[in-house]
Amino acid sequence: MKATVNKDGTPRKAGSGRKKGANSFAHLTLADLEQFCGSATLIPISRVWLEKMGASITDANQTKVSVSQEPKEVEEKISFKVTNFVDTQS
Numbered sequence: 001m002k003a004t005v006n007k008d009g010t011p012r013k014a015g016s017g018r019k020k021g022a023n024s025f026a027h028l029t030l031a032d033l034e035q036f037c038g039s040a041t042l043i044p045i046s047r048v049w050l051e052k053m054g055a056s057i058t059d060a061n062q063t064k065v066s067v068s069q070e071p072k073e074v075e076e077k078i079s080f081k082v083t084n085f086v087d088t089q090s
Contacts, residue, residue, distance in 0.1 A: 004012045018024075037043065047057060 006012055
């Protein structure tokens with residue numbers, strides 16, 4: 001492996017940083033999470049994740065969240081007519 005260096009040029013200590021395959025996040029169901037804390041407990045979540053889920057933060061001090069109801073795209077309706085051809089020469 002190639003030795004890495006810090007910003008000041010000194011060699012980085014072996015074993016520093018996150019190992020390959022390590023993950024900072026865990027996946028829990030809401031039911032499992034409720035076993036650890038009550039419904040009034042503040043839980044830190046990512047602002048970016050919250051926005052991707054369609055919500056927006058309205059007040060940073062009180063953390064009031066509102067779900068934005070964006071209008072869904074209206075699909076174009078296609079008109080068609082079904083014609084059945086019957087073979088009468090049998």
